[in-house]
Structure formats: structure tokens, C-alpha cells
Amino acid sequence: KEKVAITKEQDALMKLIVEAYNKHQIPQDVTKKLLQEQYSTEENFLLLTEIATSQVQVLVEFTKNIPGFLSLDHEDQIALLKGSAVEAMFLRSAQVFSRKMPKGHTEVLEERIRKSGISEEFITPLFNFYKSVGELHMVQEEQALLTAITILTPDRPYVKDQQAVERLQEPMVELLKKLCVLQHPQEPQYFARLLGRLTELRTLNHYHAEMLTSWRVNDHKFTPLLCEIWDVQ
Numbered sequence: 001k002e003k004v005a006i007t008k009e010q011d012a013l014m015k016l017i018v019e020a021y022n023k024h025q026i027p028q029d030v031t032k033k034l035l036q037e038q039y040s041t042e043e044n045f046l047l048l049t050e051i052a053t054s055q056v057q058v059l060v061e062f063t064k065n066i067p068g069f070l071s072l073d074h075e076d077q078i079a080l081l082k083g084s085a086v087e088a089m090f091l092r093s094a095q096v097f098s099r100k101m102p103k104g105h106t107e108v109l110e111e112r113i114r115k116s117g118i119s120e121e122f123i124t125p126l127f128n129f130y131k132s133v134g135e136l137h138m139v140q141e142e143q144a145l146l147t148a149i150t151i152l153t154p155d156r157p158y159v160k161d162q163q164a165v166e167r168l169q170e171p172m173v174e175l176l177k178k179l180c181v182l183q184h185p186q187e188p189q190y191f192a193r194l195l196g197r198l199t200e201l202r203t204l205n206h207y208h209a210e211m212l213t214s215w216r217v218n219d220h221k222f223t224p225l226l227c228e229i230w231d232v233q
């Protein structure tokens with residue numbers, strides 16, 4: 001059985017990705033509001049809009065720190081960000097939801113999501129996904145790499161130079177594969193389970209687009225950044 005070992009270059013790449021992933025977090029004042037603001041449907045939706053907006057900001061900062069991303073064609077950089085925003089945000093919010101948040105916050109956030117005027121048809125897949133990510137007990141290296149791999153998906157709409165994106169994504173997939181073998185030696189199919197989450201993520205794009213439309217129809221206000229990244233308004 002060949003010994004799986006992380007090379008020096010792979011270790012350097014992993015440190016860069018994890019550092020970028022942890023550098024940007026949702027500001028404390030936003031998460032503090034979770035406990036303070038009252039519970040009206042409007043108030044809850046406003047809070048979620050604020051969290052979503054800061055998640056997009058966190059996503060953009062993380063993406064800019066992915067080695068090689070800023071050397072891609074500029075229009076392709078935008079196409080990758082817009083094409084992966086929903087998936088990357090679901091991934092990050094799932095990780096925050098299931099691990100990072102202080103005990104009480106998780107229940108409060110869940111309550112606010114359930115009472116923010118969002119229809120059940122979105123709430124169910126959302127929490128199913130959160131649960132399935134939580135059950136993986138990913139370490140931060142896996143979370144950061146999986147998010148970077150999601151962002152560097154070559155076949156997003158309007159990406160011109162797909163090969164250039166593949167050249168960045170490939171080494172990350174290789175590295176994640178090695179990490180999974182090292183982190184979960186008793187679970188040979190763990191890497192496959194992680195990639196399975198990416199397939200589940202793609203289905204959530206559809207639900208999210210539906211929710212955006214229904215929020216618009218109910219005249220919910222979005223921030224300029226959310227309008228920009230999801231081409232609404």
C-alpha cells in the first residue's frame with residue numbers, strides 16, 4: 001500500500017487556503033444582533049439579509065486569496081463568483097451553523113430562519129443540507145478546500161477559459177483527496193461523501209433562485225451587493 005504523504009508544495013497551498021478561509025468571518029455585531037433583535041418576520045428577514053450580505057463579502061475576500069484566482073481572466077473571475085456564490089454560501093453557513101456558532105446561537109438562528117417568511121419548500125432542503133454537512137464533521141482544512149473547489153468549478157455559465165480554472169481546481173482536488181485519506185483512514189469512502197455534498201449543493205441553486213423570485217414578488221428589499229451577485233432588481 002503506497003504511503004500517502006502531503007508534499008511541501010501541497011502543505012503550503014493548504015496553509016494559504018485555510019488562512020484565507022479563517023481570515024474573513026461574519027462580523028461580531030451581525031451575529032450579536034441574532035440574539036438582540038425582536039422576532040418579527042420582517043426583523044428576521046432583515047437580519048438574514050444582513051448576514052447574507054456579509055457572507056457575500058466574506059466569500060469575495062476568500063476567493064481573492066485563492067492562489068492563482070486573481071491571475072484568471074477578469075470576466076471569468078466574475079463568472080466564477082456569481083456562479084458559485086449560492087453553493088459557497090450554503091457550504092459556509094452549513095459549517096458555521098453546525099460547528100462554529102456558540103451553543104445558543106444555533107437554535108436562535110434556526111428559529112429566525114423558520115420565522116422569516118421563507119416557504120417550507122426551501123426550509124426543508126436547507127436544514128437537510130445543514131444536517132448532512134454537520135454529520136461529516138469536516139476539519140477546517142477540508143471545509144476551506146471544499147469551498148475553494150466549489151468556487152473553482154470550470155463549467156459555470158459564461159466562463160471562457162475553462163482549462164485555466166481546471167488547472168487551479170485540479171491540485172485542490174488532489175490535495176483534498178490526500179487529506180481525507182490521512183484524516184479518515186478508517187473511512188475510505190469519505191472523500192466520495194464530500195464530493196457527494198457538492199452534487200447536493202447544485203440542487204440548492206434551484207431552490208435559492210425560486211426563493212429570490214418569491215422574495216422579490218413579496219417586495220422584500222435586498223442590499224446592492226446581493227442584487228449584484230444574483231442579478232436581481
Ligand SMILES: Cc1cccc(C)c1Nc1c(-c2c(F)cccc2F)nc2cccc(C)n12
Binds near residue numbers: 051089
Ligand atoms: C443568511 C441566511 C441563512 C439561512 C437562510 C437564509 C435564507 C439566509 N439568507 C439569505 C440567503 C442564504 C444565505 F445567505 C446562506 C445560505 C442560504 C441562503 F438562502 N440568500 C439570500 C438572498 C437574499 C436574501 C436573503 C435573506 N438571503
